[in-house]
Amino acid sequence: MSGRVAHAPVPLLPAPQLLLFLLQVAALLAVAFVLGRLASRLGMPAVVGELSAGLLLGPTLLDHLAPGLAAWLLPKQADQFHLLDAVGQIGVLLLVGVTGIEVDFLLLRRRGTTVLRVATAGLLLPLGLGVATGLLLPASLIPGGTDRVVFALFLGVAMCLSALPVIAKTLTDLRLLHRNIGQLILVTGMVDDAFGWLMLSIVAAMAATALHVGTIVVSVLTLLAIVLAAASVGRPLVRLALRLAERTGGSTGVVTVATIVMLACGAGTQALGMEAVFGAFVGGVLVGSSGGVARAALAPLNAIVLAFFAPLFFATAGLRVDLTALGRPVVLLTGLVVLTVAVVGKFAGAFVGGLASRLNKWESLALGAGMNARGVVEIVIAMVGLRLGVLSTETYTIVVLVAIVTSLMAPPILRVAMRRVEYTVEESFRARRSGASLAQRADSG
DSSP states (O other), X not given: OOOXXXXXXXXXXXXXXXXXXXXXXXXXXXXXXHHHHHHHHTTSOHHHHHHHHHHHHSTTTHXXXXXXXXXXXXXXXXXXXXXHHHHHHHHHHHHHHHHHHTOOHHHHHHSHHHHHHHHHHHHHHHHHHHHHHHHHXXXXXXXXXXOHXXXXXXXXXXXXXXXXXXXXXXXXXXXXXXXXXXXXXXXXXXXXXXXXXXXXXXXXXXXXXXXXXXXXXXXXXXXXXXXXXXXXXXXXXHHHHHHHHHHHHHHHHHHHHHHHHHHHHHHHHHHTTSOHHHHHHHHHHHHXXXXXXXXXXXXXXXXXXXXXXXXXXXXXXXXXXXXXXXXXXXXXXXXXXXXXXXXXXXXXXXXXXXXHTTOOHHHHHHHHHHHHOOHHHXXXXXXXXXXXXXXXXXXXXXXXXXXXXXXHHHHHXXXXXXXXXXXXXXXXXXXXHXXXXXXXXXXXX
């Protein structure tokens, strides 16, 4: 008799579940594509329409207009929904990663002081205003048993975060990634988000147990370790891997290795207790700064991310949002107050930081508009707060409202401001290097 233990084969995905998943992907992509093109026709980036796709097909609209269709196409079953979530998570990681590829470190070395000033002002002002607002909100909106200080700190963290995925897609749609202001928005957003995720881990620990000095120390040391490891070990390894991939597999090999780097870095930061999005951005920066291959070799990756993964992610994110909760007057009024505080805090913080760094008013306005976009990251934060019991259903809806409105505000303000910002020779060179056409550069000016 053999000593080997027999194991039952792992069951395959049932055919009905696979069929429904394919129909869901097709429907979400179709609606996201149509609304994205419509948004472009109206002078707004496609991301605006893509974000709206999930709202139309989710509990905000379709569940009320056609409940039978909604229950059939998008049933509220965790195992079915998680299929979409998995693809969406890969999409957001790759979107943030390909954005990190475009970061220009020569510009950052020259404008490091500007980044520091804008990031600091863009953090402290919204954080302070958010905490103060949380301390003053009606007690009826705070879940029973939740400490008001913890709630206020959580709201402050939510107010100071930006949304790298939405910023990345907006800058890409507006063809502003190669502009100096676009680069500053990306990097200051990354700095703010790194601090925000750090603060979120501390507040989450406070909500779960109690605040300990060790929690803060470990979180800070983890962030520093990630940055140092990426700069000292990660960069030469990625450079070597990309060169080998280009020699043996051409553009296909380069895309494969770049994808592996982004996903692996995302997995690494997730394992260390930080968000995978931050790791994916670091992975993209490593790929872009390695100097191992030409940027043109990565064009296929950029195309598939922008055409498939990103629209599907944005559409999927809206499926959990139900804006009908705003029908209650107290929730709506509180939502408007929190929205005003969020916009004033982030916008004013980045604007003042820009002026303090000797940027002109239009450049500072563009910085404020870009960093004010909260998008899906804010929705993720809201989900975390709901899971921890820090947010009630009403305050969750309010945070989601902030995410949607600030994302819609960013594109038109960026367009107006950037038309008045002079186009530089350096930006032209950066546009050619990343494969931008003359027509695209003319549009962004």
